[in-house]
Amino acid sequence: MVQEPDAERVAATRDRLVTPDEATRLADLFRLLGDATRARLLYALLEAGELCVCDLADAVEVTDTAVSHALRLLRTAGIVASRRAGRMIYYRLADAHVRMLLDLSREHMREER
Amino acid sequence: MVQEPDAERVAATRDRLVTPDEATRLADLFRLLGDATRARLLYALLEAGELCVCDLADAVEVTDTAVSHALRLLRTAGIVASRRAGRMIYYRLADAHVRMLLDLSREHMREER
DNA sequence: AGAACACCTGAAGAGCTATTCATATGTTCA
DNA sequence: TGAACATATGAATAGCTCTTCAGGTGTTCT
Numbered sequence: 001m002v003q004e005p006d007a008e009r010v011a012a013t014r015d016r017l018v019t020p021d022e023a024t025r026l027a028d029l030f031r032l033l034g035d036a037t038r039a040r041l042l043y044a045l046l047e048a049g050e051l052c053v054c055d056l057a058d059a060v061e062v063t064d065t066a067v068s069h070a071l072r073l074l075r076t077a078g079i080v081a082s083r084r085a086g087r088m089i090y091y092r093l094a095d096a097h098v099r100m101l102l103d104l105s106r107e108h109m110r111e112e113r
Numbered sequence: 114m115v116q117e118p119d120a121e122r123v124a125a126t127r128d129r130l131v132t133p134d135e136a137t138r139l140a141d142l143f144r145l146l147g148d149a150t151r152a153r154l155l156y157a158l159l160e161a162g163e164l165c166v167c168d169l170a171d172a173v174e175v176t177d178t179a180v181s182h183a184l185r186l187l188r189t190a191g192i193v194a195s196r197r198a199g200r201m202i203y204y205r206l207a208d209a210h211v212r213m214l215l216d217l218s219r220e221h222m223r224e225e226r
Numbered sequence: 227a228g229a230a231c232a233c234c235t236g237a238a239g240a241g242c243t244a245t246t247c248a249t250a251t252g253t254t255c256a
Numbered sequence: 257t258g259a260a261c262a263t264a265t266g267a268a269t270a271g272c273t274c275t276t277c278a279g280g281t282g283t284t285c286t
Contacts, residue, residue, distance in 0.1 A: 017172065018156045018219060020149070026222055027152040033175030035274080040136040045131060053233060059130065066275060068234055087232045087283045097221040104217060106131060107141055108210040148244075166263060179245060181264055200253045200262045 032077055033101075037062055038070050045080065045093050046102050052088040134207075145190050150175055158193065158206050159215050164216050165201040 018026065033039055040060040045051060048059075053071065056066040071091060074080040081094045093099055131139065146152055153173040158164060161172075168186065170177040184204055187193040194207045206212050 004239065008282075011116070012146075017152065017160060020153070021158065022219070022222060023153040024149045026218055027147050027149040029147075029218065030143045030152065031147030034140050034142075034147040036133070036137045036140040038276085039140040039143065040131065040133070043131045043136065043139075064233070065235095065277085068232095069274080072234080080147070084282090097217075097224070101214070101221065103215060104210075104214060105139055105142065106135070108214065109135060111210070150244080167261095176246075177263075178247085178265095181262095182244075185264075197253090197263095202263065 028077070029079075032073060032079060033105075037066060038074060041067065041070055042074070042079070042093065042098075042102055044105070045091060046099060050090045050092045052085075052090050056089070056091065099106075128147070142161060145186060145192060146218075148183075150179065151187060154180065154183055155187070155192070155206065155211075155215055158204060158218070161164075163203045163205045165203050167201070169204065210213075 004077060011087075032041065037060060039081060041056055044059045047056075051059065052068055053064055056071075057067045060067065071082075075082060075091075078089050078094055079098055082089050082091045084090075091101075146155065150173065154169055156170045157169060161168075164172065166177055166180055169184075170180045173180065175183075184193060184195075188195060188204075191207055192205050192211055195202050195204045197203075206215075
């Protein structure tokens with residue numbers, strides 16, 4: 001650790017900063033999006049609205065077991081929601097914020113290069 | 114792998130889907146935000162505009178070595194940019210998209226609970 | 227009831243990642 | 257020039273994560 005060239009600004013920044021707790025929750029959210037399989041699942045849901053596990057496995061070209069594991073993480077975190085219809089379970093994005101986040105990020109990606 | 118209850122919708126979804134390559138790049142971006150230390154660094158920069166490594170280490174309460182490693186990842190990915198001033202190196206968020214992403218996510222977090 | 231189906235779960239291993247320690251580079255100032 | 261400072265880098269280790277495999281639950285249909 002070293003000295004502070006601008007102690008005031010550092011102090012001011014620390015005050016308005018996201019708390020360590022908030023930062024952890026934010027990082028947790030981002031980490032969940034930070035996997036190619038989960039990202040593809042989420043963007044599939046963003047496009048399709050609602051899909052069952054087998055549809056998702058087919059769209060993303062991953063084992064249904066892997067999809068199931070991935071969805072559990074997303075479900076637990078409240079990023080996706082599910083509904084049962086017969087033997088199938090349909091998944092959807094849980095809220096508008098997540099949709100915006102995914103959309104904005106995709107735009108970012110596409111404008112960059 | 115199982116059958117497709119709605120083959121048409123799956124096919125349509127797969128077409129408009131983010132490509133595996135795009136998904137990977139998006140996941141790479143999110144993964145970088147998906148660590149509490151890096152998240153705190155980024156939000157510190159979002160608030161302060163520009164900070165040197167020692168300021169950041171102080172604000173986030175992490176070793177300056179750890180900060181340096183974290184910043185290298187963010188720099189390499191084009192998420193932050195740096196400028197040297199004497200022996201100090203000032204970091205800032207690289208573009209407006211990242212700022213929006215961070216801002217939107219924080220709002221999301223704060224509205225949720 | 228039993229078979230087929232859609233999905234879930236737990237355990238285990240391979241691979242990745244973050245932090246630390248030791249050391250190196252580049253800069254200022256006396 | 258040399259000492260002090262700010263930051264960067266490489267190697268190593270501990271911890272986490274994703275996928276797979278094997279088996280389990282709940283549902284439909286005959």
